[in-house]
Amino acid sequence: MKTAKIGLLGFGNVGGGTYKILTQNKKIIEKRTGVTPEVIKILKRSKNKKRLMDADSSLLTEDPDDIIQNPEVDIVVEMIGGIEPATSFMVQAMKAGKHVVSANKAAIAANYRLLTNTAKEYNVEFLYEASVAGGIPVLSSLTGPLEANNFVEIMGILNGTTNYILTKMTDENLPYDEVLKEAQEKGFAEADPTADVEGIDAANKLSILIALAFDKHIHPDSIPTVGITGISSDDIKAAEESGKKIKLIGKASLRDGMVEYMVAPTLLDKNHPLAGVSNEFNAVYVTGDMVGELMFYGRGAGPLPTGSAICGDIINIMKNRF
């Protein structure tokens, strides 16, 4: 059986989840692809972080070049997050002839054209299903089975932390500060929650959705973005009284040939499919000119859902390039 040699850049939550899937589900992956996935090197920076699955110390390195410039590596999986050095690592890996899989919405949203053009120039695959809505296969659907459509609108609950906070504020009638604190204690929100609660994370994901659906790169800084820090219990009550729910929505619509976009708390009718998406779940509501309305729903974060999407991209490359 052929072997795909994989290097993991990053070994935190998502790296651990990805390694666990490639190890634990190796047999089913081999059966479905005819190729063996073999992780040959892992970039690990923090020495003592907990993760889902540990790896043999012979696989670990602290030098990114042991992966990016390693002639043995076929596929580089970038899971370190942040715009730099992640973008440079991905570009260098592509230039060294490696396929790249990434979960890094910030880097892709900021440098979409650079990354996709470099992949094209060096004839390597660049896949990033995990960067939007975690385990939900929405990017693959937009660029695969839905491609006969002109897309009309994309609306999404793209951030699990804020959806969890809004759900608790609504269901348990609690104020924002209290729910945020609880979410931080449970690990659903970061110690510094700014990127989530200010809508920045959602804007990164919306930027990627716009690029794929409308073939237009809008830098996330150019997306009008309002987070949920201004939402009060009174707002939530008022919404409920008028039969609506408040959700943090990233939305892009085609109007007269122009794409309009924004991230903002939005009143949705209680019967709208997105209104029923609760807690940490994500969902993307897509309207195509032919297929009509679709919704994709599932877990937008977490080591295993995100790892599932990453491994789906690895499988895609194994099927098409090995």
Next chain:
Amino acid sequence: MKTAKIGLLGFGNVGGGTYKILTQNKKIIEKRTGVTPEVIKILKRSKNKKRLMDADSSLLTEDPDDIIQNPEVDIVVEMIGGIEPATSFMVQAMKAGKHVVSANKAAIAANYRLLTNTAKEYNVEFLYEASVAGGIPVLSSLTGPLEANNFVEIMGILNGTTNYILTKMTDENLPYDEVLKEAQEKGFAEADPTADVEGIDAANKLSILIALAFDKHIHPDSIPTVGITGISSDDIKAAEESGKKIKLIGKASLRDGMVEYMVAPTLLDKNHPLAGVSNEFNAVYVTGDMVGELMFYGRGAGPLPTGSAICGDIINIMKNRF
């Protein structure tokens, strides 16, 4: 630009929808694939049926061999429905070296191994996204971005007619017979509704989902199937009073290494994502060992949603084989 020459077997509702998409969205398809889709022949049997889009009479034929045995045709799209002669047509087309796209759940569920094995033997593509849940890209997701998962359970609202009837019975408190009659008048139910209301259509789709998720072909006749004809207004009321909804569910679960399956009216908790799927909409709820729970929601029937899935398959072939 390269050209993919397409023959359409069937020119009813779905055939008309598919032809409309290939014509109206030709530019976007060319841009996304680098290949021109060209319909060169259409099998039309009923002379005067209304459809979404008419075709030049030079394209029409009443002889299936003008498509199946036509050396010019690259891709045969089978949309005539029923088990035979559709299965024979597909097998003959594959043996003549043509890729086959089909929307025909009855033929695929009955002859899954014959059709997939013939495609493999003759090294042609055989794709059938439209056969389950119409425009919703669930089959492509199971066999693509979700392939790193062992599937644990698949549950679906797979038939729009019965979901429409149950929704009306629930929301408007009407008896089965009255709602069925109204659905027939509106075109949401066939004059002979047996295949829908007895669960046969859902069993066909469940058979295909089982084949893809669990690599096991269960003939639909072997799936325990109960339809909705026995559901009374009292049943619906009793369900509502206990905080539940009745939905016709096709379900397959892995338990101790065995796949269990059935189609039956099922009580769902009101908070289950499938409980919110109303009217003629379909949805498939998938649980994978890594990704957790996902739901795919959208239009399960209709010329354009079904045509969207068919054209997605055509695009897949154009990208991989041209």
